[in-house]
Amino acid sequence: MMNLVLGAMFFGTRHDERASFELLDRFVDGGGTMIDTSNNYPFWEHPSGHGGASETLLGAWFAARPGMRDRVYLSTKVGAEPRVPGGYPDNVEGLSEPAITTAIEGSLKRMGVEHVDLYWAHVEDRSVPVEETVGAFGSLVARGVVRRLGASNHATYRVEQARAAARARGVVGYSALQLRYSYLSPRPGVLVHGQRFGSVTDETLDYASSEHLDVWAYTPLIEGAYVRADKPLPEGYDHPGTTRRLAALDSVAAELGATRNQVVLAWLIGGTPAITPLVGVSSAAQLDEALAGARLTLSDDQRRRLDAAA
Secondary structure, eight states, rough: SOOEEEOOOTTTTOHHHHHHHHHHHHHHHHHEEEEOOOTTTTTTTTSSOOOHHHHHHHHHHHHTTGGGGGOOOOEEEEEEEBBBTTTTTTSSSSSOOOOHHEEEEEEEEHHHHEEEEEEOSSSSTSSSSHHHHHHHHHHHHTTEEEEEEEESSOHHHHHHHHHHHHHTTTSOOOOOOEEOSSSSSTTTTTTSOOOOTTTTOOOHHHHHHTTTTEEEEETTTTTGTTTTTTTTGGGGGGGGGHHHHHHHHHHHHHTTTTOHHHHHHHHHHTTOEEEEEOOOSHHHHHHHHHHHHHHHOOHHHHHHHHHOOO
16 A cells, blocks of 8 residues: 555545546555545535535545445544634534544445544644543444544644553554654754644654554645745745755755655655655645655665755
């Protein structure tokens, strides 16, 4: 299975059905199998102020492609859907037992599927006892409507609390993390997006390696900033470390005849622990570039140079 996830966030809104189907078909034809969405994608794009458009589009694609569901590893999320238009982030569904139970039924219906391969707690909900949350997730696994569980944008200690609570209750716990991560890193303490605990750190990697957790990295290509002059790096990346890393990245890319994006994906996938990048694309060219990057292999020397610059 190719270690690359296609993000379906804007399928059904920015990308209409025809464009979305073409990208999804091309991804699978190119060897991709993993697709990620969320029940709240993309509420900020939809006139209703609610999510669900991405899942609905995937449901239409599955219906139009008999047998495709069996070829795809499907993940979606719960916890961040606004209760009312304009309610994010202060008035969202959260991670209570009723919210989780209601959300999974909605996701399954929109996508026209019987189960989800990986179900994510999208954001923390500290208003709900962790025992209630893990119990609700564990019951979904027991029912067979969810195969695995993961935590996105959670503080590391909160993930471990939840895993401990799941063990104590005898239910399945989180076995994956989804966080922002790339080759370049912002200055310490600088938030480059809205999630305080939404980025991979050295502690995250150490924890994941020790506990054998999968790590999915969203925004690995920093929204095009590696290769597009019209997409400058956020201000938080303005430090000497970025200069060193870009120089190493350019050197390796030139040796391989590859793009910066492709080397970044290869660096993530081939690292320890191996990272699963999650990419969003808006064109066939971007998708082909990402698929080629997922197949790219760095030499030991190239990886050492990239790591040394980092």
